[in-house]
Amino acid sequence: MRAVAIARPGGAEVLEEREVEDLPAPGEGEVLLEVAAAGVNRTDTVQRQGGYTLPPGASPYPGVECSGTILALGANVSPRWAVGDQVCALLNGGGYAEKVVVPAGLLLPVPEGVSLTDAAGLAEVACTVWSTVFMTSHLSPGESFLIHGGSSGIGTFAIQIAKYLGNKVFVTAGSEEKLDACKGLGADVCINYKTEDFVERIKEETNGKGVDVILDNMGGSYLQRNLNSLAVDGRLFVIGFMGGTVTEVNLQPMLARRLTIQVAGLRGRSLANKARIVSEVEKNVWPAVVSGKVKPVIYKTLPLSEAVEAHKLMESSTHIGKILLIPVHDW
Structure with missing residues (x-):
C-alpha cells in the first residue's frame, strides 16, 4: 500500500x-x-x-x-x-x-x-473538545467559554457545539477574515489578539466577572493572561503549546478565585479511556451533527x-x- x-x-x-x-x-x-x-x-x-x-x-x-x-x-x-x-x-x-x-x-x-x-x-476535534471542555471542565449551559484559535479545526467545532448546548462563546483569532468566520459559526464575542488585549475585552464584556472555561492552544505565553480572564471557579484547559511550555506565573488569582488548570492530550490515553470518549461523543455530539447544528x-x-x-x-x-x-x- x-x-x-x-x-x-x-x-x-x-x-x-x-x-x-x-x-x-x-x-x-x-x-x-x-x-x-x-x-x-x-x-x-x-x-x-x-x-x-x-x-x-x-x-x-x-x-x-x-x-x-x-x-x-x-x-x-x-x-x-x-x-x-x-x-x-x-x-x-x-x-x-x-x-x-x-x-x-x-x-x-x-x-x-x-x-x-x-x-x-x-473524530479528533469532537473527541478533543468533548473530553476536555465538557467531560473534564464541565462547561454547563449558560456558562461563558473562551476559545483561543477560534478559526482552527478545534475552534470551529468548539464554537458550534458550545452554542448548540447553550453557552456564550468568546474567541480569539488573528485576522478579520478569521473572526468573521467565527462569527458566522455562532461566536458571540470575537477578539483580534493582534490588535486587542483579550483580557481587557473579556472584562469589559463580562462586567469584570471573567469567563467560566477557557480552551487554550498557546500554553506558556498565555497562562497568566488566561488566569486573569477567568471568573470565580473558572477552569482553564491547555491542549497545545504554540506559545511555549515555560513561563513565570502569579498563583494568587488561583487561590483568590478557586481556579483550576488542566493539561492533557488525546493520543497518549489508554484504549479504554479513548473508547469511553468516543462513546460519549456518539451519544452527546453526533445528534447535533445529524441535525445539521454542528458541521x-x-x-x-x-x-x-x-x-x-x-x-x-x-x-x-x-x-x-x-x-x-x-x-x-x-x-
Missing part, C-alpha cells in the same frame, strides 16, 4: 509518499479500513519534527483521524460493525495511508448528512501525495477549519 513516511525529523519536506509493506490482518477487536480521507492535525506536525514520542504499538506514519470503509473484521468485533460500513475513526497513527487498522472501540458511524470525505475532519468545517482537501503542502498550510495558520488528505487508490 502507499503511505506517507517521515524520512527524518525536520520540516514539511521530510514527508515522503512511498510504497510500504501492506498491513497485517486485523487482530482481535480490530477492523481494517480503506481510508477515504485523513485529517491533518498539529500533532502530525509535531511528530514530523521529532518532538512527539509515539504511544506503544502506534503506526510510524502520521495521521490521528480518518474516514473510510470497513474492509475486514478481526475476531470478537461488536456485531454492530460489518464489512462495507462507512465510518470515521480516532487513530493512534497511520491515517496518512491507503489502509489502516483501528480498534473497533474507536469507530464512529459517518453521521447522516455528512459526506464520507468530510467525516474525516470530525465539519473543511478548508481544503489535497491528495495524499501533497502531504508536504498540507503541512506547510497547517503551519502557516492561514487556514480556517480542517485540512484533509485523500489517498488515490489504485488497486
Whole structure:
C-alpha cells in the first residue's frame, strides 16, 4: 500500500509518499479500513519534527483521524460493525495511508448528512473538545467559554457545539477574515489578539466577572493572561503549546478565585479511556451533527501525495477549519 513516511525529523519536506509493506490482518477487536480521507492535525506536525514520542504499538506514519470503509473484521468485533460500513475513526497513527487498522472501540458511524470525505475532519476535534471542555471542565449551559484559535479545526467545532448546548462563546483569532468566520459559526464575542488585549475585552464584556472555561492552544505565553480572564471557579484547559511550555506565573488569582488548570492530550490515553470518549461523543455530539447544528468545517482537501503542502498550510495558520488528505487508490 502507499503511505506517507517521515524520512527524518525536520520540516514539511521530510514527508515522503512511498510504497510500504501492506498491513497485517486485523487482530482481535480490530477492523481494517480503506481510508477515504485523513485529517491533518498539529500533532502530525509535531511528530514530523521529532518532538512527539509515539504511544506503544502506534503506526510510524502520521495521521490521528480518518474516514473510510470497513474492509475486514478481526475476531470478537461488536456485531454492530460489518464489512462495507462507512465510518470515521480516532487513530493512534497511520491515517496518512491507503489502509489502516483501528480498534473497533474507536469507530464512529459517518453521521447522516455528512459526506464520507468530510467525516474525516470530525473524530479528533469532537473527541478533543468533548473530553476536555465538557467531560473534564464541565462547561454547563449558560456558562461563558473562551476559545483561543477560534478559526482552527478545534475552534470551529468548539464554537458550534458550545452554542448548540447553550453557552456564550468568546474567541480569539488573528485576522478579520478569521473572526468573521467565527462569527458566522455562532461566536458571540470575537477578539483580534493582534490588535486587542483579550483580557481587557473579556472584562469589559463580562462586567469584570471573567469567563467560566477557557480552551487554550498557546500554553506558556498565555497562562497568566488566561488566569486573569477567568471568573470565580473558572477552569482553564491547555491542549497545545504554540506559545511555549515555560513561563513565570502569579498563583494568587488561583487561590483568590478557586481556579483550576488542566493539561492533557488525546493520543497518549489508554484504549479504554479513548473508547469511553468516543462513546460519549456518539451519544452527546453526533445528534447535533445529524441535525445539521454542528458541521465539519473543511478548508481544503489535497491528495495524499501533497502531504508536504498540507503541512506547510497547517503551519502557516492561514487556514480556517480542517485540512484533509485523500489517498488515490489504485488497486
